[in-house]
Amino acid sequence: MSLNTLGYYWREAFLSIFRNGWLSLASVGTVTISLLILGISVLLVMNAQAFTKSLESGVEIRVFLENGATREEIRDMEKELKKTPGVATVEFVSRDEALEEMRENLGDRKDILEGLEEDNPLPDAFKIKAEKANDVPALASQMEKLEKVDQVNYGRGIVEKLLAVIKWVRLAGGGLMVILGVAALLLISTTIRLSLFARRREIGIMKFLGATNWFVRFPFLLEGMILGFVGAAIASSVVYLGYVSLVNRLDEVLPFVTLVTDRQILLTVTGGLMGIGIVVGALGSAFSVRKYIQV
Amino acid sequence: MIQLYNVSKIYSNGVKALNDVTLHVRKGEFVFLVGPSGAGKSSLIKIVFREELPSRGQALFSGKNIARLKGREIPHLRRKIGMVFQDFRLLPQKTAYENVAFAMQVVGAGKRAIRNRVPEVLAQVGLEEKTGMMPAQLSGGEQQRVCIARAIVNNPVMIIADEPTGNLDPDTSWELMNLFNEINSKGTTIVMATHAREIVDTMKKRVLSMTAGRITRDEEGGVYSNES
Numbered sequence: 001m002s003l004n005t006l007g008y009y010w011r012e013a014f015l016s017i018f019r020n021g022w023l024s025l026a027s028v029g030t031v032t033i034s035l036l037i038l039g040i041s042v043l044l045v046m047n048a049q050a051f052t053k054s055l056e057s058g059v060e061i062r063v064f065l066e067n068g069a070t071r072e073e074i075r076d077m078e079k080e081l082k083k084t085p086g087v088a089t090v091e092f093v094s095r096d097e098a099l100e101e102m103r104e105n106l107g108d109r110k111d112i113l114e115g116l117e118e119d120n121p122l123p124d125a126f127k128i129k130a131e132k133a134n135d136v137p138a139l140a141s142q143m144e145k146l147e148k149v150d151q152v153n154y155g156r157g158i159v160e161k162l163l164a165v166i167k168w169v170r171l172a173g174g175g176l177m178v179i180l181g182v183a184a185l186l187l188i189s190t191t192i193r194l195s196l197f198a199r200r201r202e203i204g205i206m207k208f209l210g211a212t213n214w215f216v217r218f219p220f221l222l223e224g225m226i227l228g229f230v231g232a233a234i235a236s237s238v239v240y241l242g243y244v245s246l247v248n249r250l251d252e253v254l255p256f257v258t259l260v261t262d263r264q265i266l267l268t269v270t271g272g273l274m275g276i277g278i279v280v281g282a283l284g285s286a287f288s289v290r291k292y293i294q295v
Numbered sequence: 296m297i298q299l300y301n302v303s304k305i306y307s308n309g310v311k312a313l314n315d316v317t318l319h320v321r322k323g324e325f326v327f328l329v330g331p332s333g334a335g336k337s338s339l340i341k342i343v344f345r346e347e348l349p350s351r352g353q354a355l356f357s358g359k360n361i362a363r364l365k366g367r368e369i370p371h372l373r374r375k376i377g378m379v380f381q382d383f384r385l386l387p388q389k390t391a392y393e394n395v396a397f398a399m400q401v402v403g404a405g406k407r408a409i410r411n412r413v414p415e416v417l418a419q420v421g422l423e424e425k426t427g428m429m430p431a432q433l434s435g436g437e438q439q440r441v442c443i444a445r446a447i448v449n450n451p452v453m454i455i456a457d458e459p460t461g462n463l464d465p466d467t468s469w470e471l472m473n474l475f476n477e478i479n480s481k482g483t484t485i486v487m488a489t490h491a492r493e494i495v496d497t498m499k500k501r502v503l504s505m506t507a508g509r510i511t512r513d514e515e516g517g518v519y520s521n522e523s
């Protein structure tokens with residue numbers, strides 16, 4: 001392909017884009033919006049996942065035992081719990097230790113507990129850490145069924161809510177993305193069809209002059225790719241700049257909320273958006289071009 | 296160069312435009328294709344150019360079966376043939392120079408080759424003074440000269456012209472005929488569909504006469520019509 005031909009492709013593609021004005025703009029807009037949603041969803045999911053991970057070490061299951069479990073029974077249980085798949089650590093907390101812990105937690109107001117030493121209402125318990133937060137609910141219900149177990153507690157809510165949020169973001173983001181992605185494809189393909197129509201004379205002339213299919217088609221493919229690229233570039237910039245400023249602002253306002261700040265990840269996400277944008281543009285124009293340009 | 300064997304063309308609407316046409320055009324010939332409107336002249340041209348496929352029969356160009364060409368071979372067939380049409384088919388937003396250069400761009404020629412070759416052919420058709428003009432600023436005859444320049448710029452082995460003087464006055468037509476004759480004398484085969492009786496009668500070339508999709512007369516040094 002000569003330099004001359006390359007210049008020709010670019011010139012023709014840009015001419016078409018400006019000639020199509022509003023439709024080009026609409027195509028770029030849809031690509032931008034759909035990729036924005038994709039980018040935001042990906043970052044949301046990524047942060048939620050990172051957050052769950054950080055909870056993973058923190059979320060513990062407390063297994064309270066019935067009164068009257070013997071020392072041997074407790075030892076056996078501890079062994080069994082340790083062997084359970086998905087369990088990271090098991091720690092036994094006797095009722096006395098539990099009372100002591102409570103007393104420490106109460107601090108100044110520990111006098112409430114006065115007199116309880118003789119008649120401790122607290123049960124013996126195991127503190128269990130799971131390897132993965134995802135496994136916590138399943139492990140808990142599994143332990144509930146064990147003999148001598150009275151009650152099982154864990155940071156119910158947080159983990160489940162977080163998992164639900166991730167699922168929901170994935171689903172909603174994914175669904176919206178697909179719908180808008182299809183809309184972007186259709187709009188680009190319509191735009192390109194308009195370009196083809198505006199230049200049908202020229203296409204006819206190119207054909208009788210012996211242009212290859214590829215030569216005739218390429219400017220239109222390029223046009224679609226440029227539309228996708230511009231849309232993706234806008235979306236990527238908004239995602240990138242928006243996220244960086246969000247990270248900075250949150251650092252001031254809510255210093256304990258930690259977002260994923262890895263530049264590399266952010267660059268991968270925006271790079272991915274660019275790639276998808278260009279592919280969507282190429283596909284959209286390929287639909288029309290294949291349909292309307294035959295030898 | 297062109298070999299047709301029992302070629303028929305029936306369009307999807309049932310019109311039989313060509314009916315069992317057999318003919319040979321040899322290299323270097325100048326052939327007039329005459330006959331009333333609707334006789335099938337354009338259809339015959341389209342089959343050679345592979346714009347249409349024959350419904351029956353074989354059509355060969357340089358020994359190759361035209362209908363059997365693969366998609367990517369079709370452009371190469373077309374590059375061997377320069378086309379000239381009655382309605383010019385120039386790009387209205389491009390100058391004479393650019394229209395001719397376009398034919399070279401389309402086949403992937405480089406900038407330098409274009410700069411050398413385009414002025415040369417424009418001079419050959421007598422338009423060296425008008426290279427920068429838009430088609431709308433040129434007379435019909437001049438526009439057709441641009442088309443001829445465009446047709447020969449890539450050195451085709453054959454020129455096919457479909458009623459090239461259909462929209463032009465007799466004097467202008469003659470000027471163009473001389474141009475075609477000149478191109479033919481350098482070895483380029485020419486096939487021309489035309490209604491220009493006087494030109495055909497005077498030029499004494501091979502005449503293929505068509506009526507209702509059939510070749511009814513094939514005469515070396517012939518005239519437009521034997522009647523009256």
Ligand SMILES: Nc1ncnc2c1ncn2[C@@H]1O[C@H](COP(=O)(O)OP(=O)(O)O)[C@@H](O)[C@H]1O
Nearest residue numbers: 306308310312331332333334335336337338339
């Ligand atoms: N694409 C087409 N579809 C249907 N009929 C056609 C088509 N092209 C030409 N015809 C018909 O075929 C016949 C021959 O047409 P054409 O080859 O253009 O003749 P000519 O060029 O000699 O005037 C005419 O009756 C015309 O109406």
Ligand SMILES: [Mg+2]
Nearest residue numbers: 336337338457
């Ligand atoms: Mg005709």
